[in-house]
Amino acid sequence: MARGTSRGAPPRPVVDLTIVLDEHQVEQRKATIAAKLEDLGDVSALDSPRARRRRLIDLRAVAPGADLPALALFQYREAFERRADSWQLIAYTYELHDRGRGGRRAYHWHDDSFHAHCLEPDARGTSHYRAVPMEVFEAHDEFARIYLGGGPIRCGDLRPALIG
Amino acid sequence: MTKIAGLHLERPFYSPADVAELAGVHPSTILNYIRDGKLFAIRLSERTYRIPARAVLRLLAPEQLRSVRSIDLPETRADEWLAELRAEHRRGRSST
Numbered sequence: 001m002a003r004g005t006s007r008g009a010p011p012r013p014v015v016d017l018t019i020v021l022d023e024h025q026v027e028q029r030k031a032t033i034a035a036k037l038e039d040l041g042d043v044s045a046l047d048s049p050r051a052r053r054r055r056l057i058d059l060r061a062v063a064p065g066a067d068l069p070a071l072a073l074f075q076y077r078e079a080f081e082r083r084a085d086s087w088q089l090i091a092y093t094y095e096l097h098d099r100g101r102g103g104r105r106a107y108h109w110h111d112d113s114f115h116a117h118c119l120e121p122d123a124r125g126t127s128h129y130r131a132v133p134m135e136v137f138e139a140h141d142e143f144a145r146i147y148l149g150g151g152p153i154r155c156g157d158l159r160p161a162l163i164g
Numbered sequence: 165m166t167k168i169a170g171l172h173l174e175r176p177f178y179s180p181a182d183v184a185e186l187a188g189v190h191p192s193t194i195l196n197y198i199r200d201g202k203l204f205a206i207r208l209s210e211r212t213y214r215i216p217a218r219a220v221l222r223l224l225a226p227e228q229l230r231s232v233r234s235i236d237l238p239e240t241r242a243d244e245w246l247a248e249l250r251a252e253h254r255r256g257r258s259s260t
Binding site: 034038039040041042043044045046047048049050051052053054055056058063064065066068071077079080091093108110111113115128144145147148149150 | 174
């Protein structure tokens with residue numbers, strides 16, 4: 001999806017985020033994401049498969065699972081819109097919440113805006129950061145690395161969003 | 165790999181050496197499992213892998229795992245969620 005750039009800013013890479021899936025492919029995508037999450041925690045899969053116009057898929061894992069106290073929540077949500085006999089991705093939120101220390105890192109796409117939210121432990125409010133289009137598996141790898149690294153969520157590598 | 169009945173894990177993360185000890189195999193066997201994609205691990209540095217507890221259970225005691233809990237959402241949930249996102253976005257922009 002092509003994104004505009006402000007004067008003087010380097011051109012953004014064009015990332016095609018057009019994801020159109022038939023019913024079977026949506027189920028496959030759900031199963032693949034759930035399988036990845038199952039390595040990290042106890043998984044819930046929420047879906048509105050009988051929706052006619054818009055469908056929300058909400059996959060979450062409470063880590064570490066295995067009857068241990070919760071340390072993190074991974075939550076990946078995607079909204080799809082009906083296109084004839086298929087579903088087109090129209091929005092997503094991929095989120096990691098630190099349940100022990102606090103903190104949140106998230107990548108959002110909705111209303112033509114790609115952005116990140118990040119909150120370090122003990123910080124307040126919700127801060128917007130710049131982000132590029134991201135596939136769920138890319139976000140998952142990043143979140144898994146943060147979680148398994150064992151440290152707190154940090155935001156220093158993100159750039160504040162431009163107001164406008 | 166021999167399955168272990170009643171495996172009780174006390175930590176959220178394990179090293180390949182830890183898992184090898186639990187399984188009664190050589191650590192290189194565990195590294196091979198990671199390399200072959202049979203055991204999930206994140207490589208934190210050249211010599212450091214970290215394996216989540218649930219991946220250890222998946223390998224050694226899969227019968228102890230809770231299966232994925234499936235929940236049906238109402239059809240309206242997608243629109244509600246999009247409205248919630250827009251509201252959070254507005255709040256965030258005003259506080260950034």
